[in-house]
Amino acid sequence: xxxxxxxxxxxxxxxxxxxxxxxxxxxxxxxxxxxxxxxxxxxxxxxxxxxxxxxxxxxxxxxxxxxxxxxxxxxxxxxxxxxxxxxxxxxxxxxxxxxxxxxxxxxxxxxxxxxxxxxxxxxxxxxxxxxxxxxxxxxxxxxxxxxxxxxxxxxxxxxxxxxxxxxxxxxxxxxxxxxxxxxxxxxxxxxxxxxxxxxxxxxxxxxxxxxxxxxxxxxxxxxxxxxxxxxxxxxxxxxxxxxxxxxxxxxxxxxxxxxxxxxxxxxxxxxxxxxxxxxxxxxxxxxxxxxxxxxxxxxxxxxxxxxxxxxxxxxxxxxxxxxxxxxxxxxxxxxxxxxxxxxxxxxxxxxxxxxxxxxxxx
Ligand SMILES: Nc1ncnc2c1ncn2[C@@H]1O[C@H](COP(=O)(O)OP(=O)(O)OP(=O)(O)O)[C@@H](O)[C@H]1O
Ligand SMILES: [Mg+2]
Numbered sequence: 001x002x003x004x005x006x007x008x009x010x011x012x013x014x015x016x017x018x019x020x021x022x023x024x025x026x027x028x029x030x031x032x033x034x035x036x037x038x039x040x041x042x043x044x045x046x047x048x049x050x051x052x053x054x055x056x057x058x059x060x061x062x063x064x065x066x067x068x069x070x071x072x073x074x075x076x077x078x079x080x081x082x083x084x085x086x087x088x089x090x091x092x093x094x095x096x097x098x099x100x101x102x103x104x105x106x107x108x109x110x111x112x113x114x115x116x117x118x119x120x121x122x123x124x125x126x127x128x129x130x131x132x133x134x135x136x137x138x139x140x141x142x143x144x145x146x147x148x149x150x151x152x153x154x155x156x157x158x159x160x161x162x163x164x165x166x167x168x169x170x171x172x173x174x175x176x177x178x179x180x181x182x183x184x185x186x187x188x189x190x191x192x193x194x195x196x197x198x199x200x201x202x203x204x205x206x207x208x209x210x211x212x213x214x215x216x217x218x219x220x221x222x223x224x225x226x227x228x229x230x231x232x233x234x235x236x237x238x239x240x241x242x243x244x245x246x247x248x249x250x251x252x253x254x255x256x257x258x259x260x261x262x263x264x265x266x267x268x269x270x271x272x273x274x275x276x277x278x279x280x281x282x283x284x285x286x287x288x289x290x291x292x293x294x295x296x297x298x299x300x301x302x303x304x305x306x307x308x309x310x311x312x313x314x315x316x317x318x319x320x321x322x323x324x325x326x327x328x329x330x331x332x333x334x335x336x337x338x339x340x341x342x343x344x345x346x347x348x349x350x351x352x353x354x355x356x357x358x359x360x361x362x
């Protein structure tokens with residue numbers, strides 16, 4: 001897997017015209033609040049399918065009072081240079097994001113980009129993931145699955161679309177029984193597939209975190225569970241479809257499908273069923289960093305994939321142990337890393353070959 005050489009932003013967020021060069025190792029983007037650090041990470045994240053690290057609307061990417069944005073990144077993989085152009089485009093009166101690889105646009109191009117780039121993303125709110133809402137935790141967890149399986153987001157979108165469609169049909173007086181059954185079959189198939197992926201990720205974390213805790217001599221013995229009364233490993237399509245059929249009336253009244261992977265949560269325990277949510281803020285940070293270490297270790301050493309790390313404001317609550325853990329993540333796997341922070345001094349624990357970029361958008 002490769003690295004970004006540079007990126008050029010045009011009318012993107014707060015940037016009019018802006019260009020920046022990167023190191024293939026560690027890059028620190030620092031500067032005062034509002035200078036555009038997170039926007040830069042977002043621009044990188046938009047080089048693959050999706051709406052980026054903020055999951056925002058395309059109109060919001062365009063600089064205020066402008067009509068479109070156009071970013072160009074140069075990416076290198078196995079000594080081959082690629083130009084990735086990300087633009088906004090009006091199509092059928094709808095604003096869309098379009099990605100071109102070496103000026104080419106096709107579904108093949110999308111696949112190629114997916115095979116070239118894998119991100120692991122850390123956002124400031126991830127520090128409090130154990131006390132966040134189940135939805136935030138689910139999305140956080142899903143992003144790890146996506147880093148190893150780029151078809152996973154298509155699966156989740158397909159599932160969500162069918163859950164939505166079922167609600168529409170249930171509320172339609174002339175609902176078509178055959179069509180409703182087909183939709184429920186789609187929900188059951190994709191729902192079970194999502195559960196399988198999540199269970200695999202849970203098992204992976206439990207295994208890797210166990211190994212890593214020993215390695216780092218941390219005080220945590222992590223246990224992790226999917227918290228979902230509907231889910232069992234024995235769940236099959238028939239059972240799923242029967243449950244959906246039985247709940248039609250009640251789902252019609254409450255206005256939504258009341259069980260399934262869109263309602264799941266995860267619980268992390270450390271040491272004898274002590275929930276991670278009870279740890280101190282800094283200890284929770286250690287656990288989060290261990291999750292990232294574990295996933296990097298798995299992607300690099302088992303899947304032969306090198307993710308690019310986009311770590312937004314990762315430096316809060318870093319005591320000596322946490323700083324060393326972050327340093328391990330940055331140094332151990334030879335990946336390209338981007339970190340942001342308001343002050344260069346926050347990154348004094350990093351080695352001297354870090355590329356420090358002062359972001360000031362004049
Ligand atoms: N579409 C837009 N047009 C113009 N400015 C925008 C647009 N979207 C966001 N901004 C502005 O971009 C600026 C930089 O935002 P960003 O989140 O990147 O800051 P930051 O450097 O990460 O700051 P912090 O240290 O506070 O996290 C903000 O002032 C924001 O209001
Ligand atoms: Mg920011």
